Amino acid sequence: MQILDLLLCLILFPLIAALFLLVVRRDSWRSLIVQLSAVAIGIVSLMLLVLGFDKGTLLYTVGSEPVSQVMFFIEMILAVFIVCLGIKYRKSLSVVLILLQAGLLVWYETNMAGHISVGNNLFVDQFSIIMALIIGIIGTLICVYSVGYMETYHNRHKEIRDRRNIFFGLLFIFLAAMFGLVFSNNLLWVFFFWEITTICSFLLIGYSETEEATNNSFLALSMNLLGGVAFMVAIIYLAISDPSGNLMDLNYLLTTGKAVALVPAVLICFAGITKAALMPFSSWLVGAMVAPTPVSALLHSSTMVKAGVYIIVRFAPVLAGTTEGLIIALVGATTFAFASFMAISQSNAKKVLAYSTIANLGLIVACAGVGTYNLMWVAILLIIFHAIAKSLLFLCVGTVENRIGSRNIEDMGGLIVRMPKIAIMMFIGMAGMFLAPFGMVISKWAAIEAFITAPFGLIFIAILAFGGSATVFFWSKWMGKIISVMRDQTVIEDTVKKEKWAVLYILTGLVVVVCLIFPLISSVLIEPFVLNIYGQTARLAQANLTIMIMMLCLLMIMPFSMLFYGKGAQPPVPPYMGGRPMDDSMHFAGSMGVSRELVLSNYYLEKTFGEERLFMIGASLCWGLLLIAGIMLLGVIL
Amino acid sequence: MTPENQTTTSIDVGKLIGSVERFRNEGYRLVQIGCTKVGDLYEINYSFDKDYHFENIRITITGDTEVPSISGMYWNSFIYENEMHDLFGIPVRGMNIDFKGTFIRTAVKYPFSQPPVTVTKGDKS
């Protein structure tokens, strides 16, 4: 089988599945289709890995004209659709932006498209393979999980219209678009898929059709469209710079000189910033958390927002060493710090996850913006580790939410007693996010080592050090919440479905396994890619790797000490309550002769780390930075 | 040593609130509320002070008379009124902070309304 066939298969197969899912209304069929397609897509992505990992960059020619026509047609339909919706819900900003974008597109098609033809519309390299694996494995796992989740979701929320066929259809269309996005070499195609993901996200956020959901979906749409406009401007700029259209070839654009690529790079990075929800556009991602949890897991943490950073990482070599790149990196770093701080003040589990996602995307952008070879390596590592751990956490939170009816962290106290398996999975997921020797810490460590030699690296190290410590705070307190042992609880996780368990187990396994085999991943996929671009590459020292793996093993052995303590131990005693007796229902003797319930909640430090204040500061900083970049860009253009 | 000039005015329960209000308006502070069992009756002393000028008003009531709380005028009176309730069993109406008998928990209910306790506790060794 040719690699090209695999690529086409990955793009088209989900599309076909989506068509089926749109029509099928029976639960069992839907479940079957989702599971079969998931397996199929997963296998094909793995095949792509096996066949393609050592091939370097491969370019493929696909009949460009007809496909482009179809794409243009679809985009016009979508534009009309959005305009209609926008008018219906009175969202003038979205309407204006979509009209602007469509106008630009039409103008481009009529005035320039004629003499532009890109030969190699598809390409694949190691980075694409990594992205494909994330989409093909994690993405489909989330889809499988969604089947069970949505069933419970609709049982719990009777007031929400059951449009599961559309829901799953959109999920699979989205997968197809993601594959398309990472395999496209034609910038116009990239833009097309980019828009599809935006619209999928828009529709899925608004799934519950509540007022909040609708507002938030339009917020997300507007911000993403703003990015889309910038993208379109970049395309037009390229078309004007080189009417032959060679520059539309992404691979060509990246490998030719920086001079011409810089302007579109910055514009596209701006689009990436909106898509990756960096400050000042972070609010849409936080708002997107109203969507059903699998949507958050799939679109808003592991894949779609990664499209934003994917494109920025692609342009990293162009940005490296430029002031514009530095500014984009600063936007990322600022976002990292502020989003981490803001996460401290959140008690809504999904919002914490959202802020953590924003923070990590910021960090990736910071790496990509500075763009040295070792930072590129770090950025890709971050993408991998984040996708796995974060999707696991989202799915765990979703499961918990469906059981306890709340996504508030404060309601997750004693989860270790109530839902021990989920709690342990969450524990591992969180450990994956901030504890050594798991993935995210490896990446952060590598980032520090990489920044230290980069220009102006000190600023980034400082931000990383302070923001990173905030990360420790909000994760640990959440972790502490779920592992606190409350006595009066019963186990409530028996009702979780088998396929959900399977997905959760696989993802938990991935968090650990990927951490164990990351040297392999690095040497097979990331290092060749980086080497190919920069001519040199980074890796962690062998001694450190050994130690980290030893630490990981130690960490896995430690729980067995529980067995040793289990037997012959005295029964537990009540906690210290200042001399007051406490009964098993967690009540103690309070003042005025009443029996008070023991309530413990975490610190949120609203005054110091309050969302509104920090957002104001962070957003203004980032706006400022973007403004400077814009002015510089104008300078270049003029 | 010069003895302090102390005046005690006996008033009716009904006039209590009015009298206390006058003290409050004149800027007196509440020094204490104390209760004494005299025979079958209870004397309740409300003591006020302003610039070392000491004034007392006294109501004399039976054990089951409900006494109005003066916490409207003196926020801190709850501490004495709760005590009065717990030790003497005098019902107080409208306390701002009502401990409902848990202010001072005693082994003997309303101990000060009891005749002298004669049992000698402690070890007999």
Place this chain on the structure above:
Amino acid sequence: MSKQITVPFGPQHPVLPEPIHLDLVLEDETVVDVIPSIGYIHRGFEKLVEKREFTDYVYIAERTCGICSFVHGATYCQGIEQIMKIDVPERAQYLRVIWSEYSRLHSHLLWLGLFADSFGFENLFMNAWKIREDILDVMEQTTGGRVIQGSCKVGGVRRDISDEKLDAMAKDLDRIDRDMKELTTVFLQDSSIQHRLRNVGVISRGDAYHLGAVGPTARGSGVAIDTRKLGYGAYDRLNVQVVTESCGDCYSRCAVRAKELFTSTDLIRQAVKKIPDGPIDIKVTGAPDGEYFMRAEQPRGELVHYLKGNGTKFLVRSRIRTPTLTNIPPLIKMLQGCELADVPVIVLSIDPCISCTER
């Protein structure tokens, strides 16, 4: 679910040697609600007047509290003396003042130490208590007891202090003054202490007055109430300086007590200078018939002993209204909206003596 934490503060808590009981409700570290409860030391000994002769009850009155034991004894005796119209010999009155002021020194030093400990300044705690031992030595040398002095009786005092000893005491005060100066400078000047005390537990002058604050708690808010100004005992012949501070925060209350140390030593010196020769007690005959509200200044503020006799050897009622009891309502106000770290500091800033309070 609200983001609250319930903290059962006491009855067993290392901050105070006594059982206090607060239910704290926190949001982060901020106290949003505080519900106190007392009664852990209520023994009910006021009822013992029905079984002890009024002359013997002084032993019980003294044991109201182990810190201001002498003042309780003296106030009780003075109350009885007022009812019975007994003229106590001058020397006894001066001796009572001297011991009362030593009690105040001992109490304030003890408090300063505990207070320092409440904000984690262990060394200062040790230093304050080191100086306090000097005061206790004097107490023991003159009364035979370290904390329960037992040197007061109805009609006078039980022990005399020789003139040589009085002079030696006055001389020794100079050294103690020096040590205390060094100690209080730290309390009043050190910026880390100011950080913990300034603007913590603020109570305005009006609130302090109307909520019934007395003693240093009131004086820290600028309310110049000092019952010694009533001139009981020998105080009418001595120059009593009332120390006030205006801020009403923990620092002010601390400053009042720190400065009162020196007014106390001053009063002792005055008393030693003025003390006349003569008998120290007078024989008491008969029994009290009548009532009296005896007010005196305890280290913590105005103390009221209400005594009522009916002509027998047994009193009808003794009611002790201690300064801490009346300082509790202001305390509740102070605690609203403070931080968890401030709770011990604020609670201690009124110098609570629970055993007095609950009797």
Place this chain on the structure above:
Amino acid sequence: MTYLQKSPWIVHYNASSCNGCDIEILAALTPVFDVERFGIINTGNPKHADILLCTGSVNEQNKVPLKNVYDQMPEPKVVVAIGICAATGGIFRECYNVSGGIDKIIPVDVWVPGCAARPESIIDGVVTALGILEQKRLKMLQKGNSDSTKVGEA
């Protein structure tokens, strides 16, 4: 001499005492008496303590906290009752709200008389308690051994 005797940590509970004995306990910690010479630390937390220093005559409301504090101390532990109130209720013996002695609630190992007990006296009391602490430890060890053999047999 085991470690237990070299490092007796105390927790103090005031079960309605007049404060006299309590401040003498605190005074024992301060420079002039400095019980830390014997490794004594006032932990303030029953879970860390070996010796419960208890003062006061135990009133109605104090019974439960006193028992609770005692129960929270891990074995081996001893109780030292400080002052005559803690022994018999002392001068307050006849009060209506007084139980009269710590031993009405929890087992007491050493009595320290005095009103108020002097710091030296408290030091003596704790030193006496150390011997009992050691005995209790041995007893606990024996019991532990017999328990574990039982487990082995089963």
Place this chain on the structure above:
Amino acid sequence: MAFFEMVKTALKTVVKRPVTILYPAQAAKKTPISRGHVVFDGNKCISCSICQRKCPSQAIVLNKEAKSWQINRFRCVVCNSCVDICPSKCLFMDTQYTAPAMAKGVDTFTITYVKPAKPE
């Protein structure tokens, strides 16, 4: 405002000798009038039992028939009341405090006073 006000004192204390009394190696602090425990002289007691009546904590039991004078040292508040009141001066206050004990007990003394024969 000043930082490290305490440093001087702390450093001074380091070089000075500690004020600690090394009790029990050193003798306890005591004064000639320290109230330790009540001592009974059976030779002088005239069995008037005033001490028993005046004892505020009822620690003293005098039994005329058995000629015994008992004191419960775990009730005695060492207030000196009995010593003050004793008409025959058979009680006095020793400065040594009562030692801690593992059991509560009562100290019993016999009254050996013999009423001097009336000179006739």
Place this chain on the structure above:
Amino acid sequence: MIPEPFVPVFYALVYILVAPLLGGLIAGIDRKVTARMQGRVGPPLLQPFYDVGKLFEKENAVVTATQNFYVLSYVVFMVVAGALFFSGGDMLLVIFAFTLSHIFLVLGAYASYSPYSHVGAERELLQIIAYEPMIILTAVGMYMVTKSFFVSTIMASAVPIILFLPGIFIGYLIVLTIKLRKSPFDLSTSHHAHQEIVKGVTTDFAGPNLGKIEIAHWYEYVFLLGVIWLFFAWNPFIAVAAILVAYFFEILIDNTISRVKWQLMLRSAWVIAGTLGLVNLGVLYYLRMVVP
């Protein structure tokens, strides 16, 4: 003598064996000096060992059996962090292992679901976020001077690091106060009766578990003082003297300052220490990068 590849292992083993003895001794000296500053005689020098010995003689009372696991993990990873450091490992890895071990302590406190442990755990976390950036900056500073994150290289460097990193050193001393659990930053737990939250993190640990925590502290002391050594690594005598002076300084601070609230702690560690560190690094950076 020892084959080359085993030298790090040898050092790690030496640390594992010697550090608790040294740490306990340091704790003993600490208590003795503190007592003298307060005009007391103080406990015997070996008192910390008696204490821990005693704790292991006590019953292991737990609120939940999971506490055992967290405490054991705390000790193990503290040892791992220290051993990595002394075997010449990567500073950053050491710091991450160090954080990991503390997280376990915090989790142990959370597990008990008790108000005082809980507040202690929250405060401990605040302390972690307060000191962590500064420790990372310390490592970065070392790198900027010696061009290596590896302790072995830094150790072997003949450069007087302290001359290049005075600001970092002062910043490190500030956060060291947090780590040694000394006033003014003994917010989450402290040796003596803790007046605000009883014993904070360690409230609900008793007996052997508390003993293990204590041993972990000893390991921690040695590691933290080892970092001071790095600043003076070029001359061992000066290094020892510096450690002694720094430690005495910490004791003095402990005895002459009141405890602060968490806000000020965070501010001291982030603003004061952070600024000191960053300015120092900035100057160094400027000198190295811009002025070649």
